[in-house]
Amino acid sequence: MLGPVDSSPGFCFRLVDWGGDLEKNGYSAKLPNSRKFVLNHDYGNRATDMSTLKKNKRIKRAKKMAIYGDLKPGTGNAKVESGKPKYLGGNGRKTRSITARTFKRNLQTIRVMEDGKVVKRRVPVSMIRSGQIQKAVVREAFSLPESES
Known part of the structure; x- marks a missing residue:
């Protein structure tokens, strides 16, 4: 159920237990059970809303990325050819298969x-x-x- 809006900065939503009557308090939205999400109208800066742990984790990841670059494997193709090249007097090289592979x-x-x-x-x-x-x-x-x- 929806309740009074908390105007303290740093919250966008918060879950609270409140068993009040919605119609009596001027709210028309209904949520199941006696729990409610309180919407904070002061959105402010989203950077202050996130947890410090997640922020520090992102900073560490960005620093590591700047030093070592992207360490993930790249994708490409493995190409199998047969035949004798034309410049050696053959009929030309023919592609027999192209298979996806990763470059690690x-x-x-x-x-x-x-x-x-x-x-x-x-x-x-x-x-x-x-x-x-x-x-x-x-x-x-x-x-x-x-x-x-």
């Missing part, structure tokens, strides 16, 4: 530095080879262990 990135799980923290990420080998990703340093190369004396 060569992802490896490594420990990387992100914002000063060491995290495990699945990153493409092409980025590791090109030096775009900074691997986490366990110890300096060619360094002797410190003696405890």
Whole structure:
């Protein structure tokens, strides 16, 4: 059942229990049971209406996307041909089948530095080879262990 509108910012709908009579209070809409959705007319900024957890999750996902790019596999075709090419004196190559396939990135799980923290990420080998990703340093190369004396 519908009840009085809550004018506090940050809510668009909220579920409350209220057993009042709709006709008596000036409402004509009916919802099942004694629960109701309260509509807030102050829509405001939708960014303030979402939960902080979802917002932080989206921010992390966007940051990861900016660093590593899209890691999803791409789609394409596998083409099978037969015959001898014309430039070699044949009758020409003929396509025998075209099959859908996926081109998967060569992802490896490594420990990387992100914002000063060491995290495990699945990153493409092409980025590791090109030096775009900074691997986490366990110890300096060619360094002797410190003696405890």
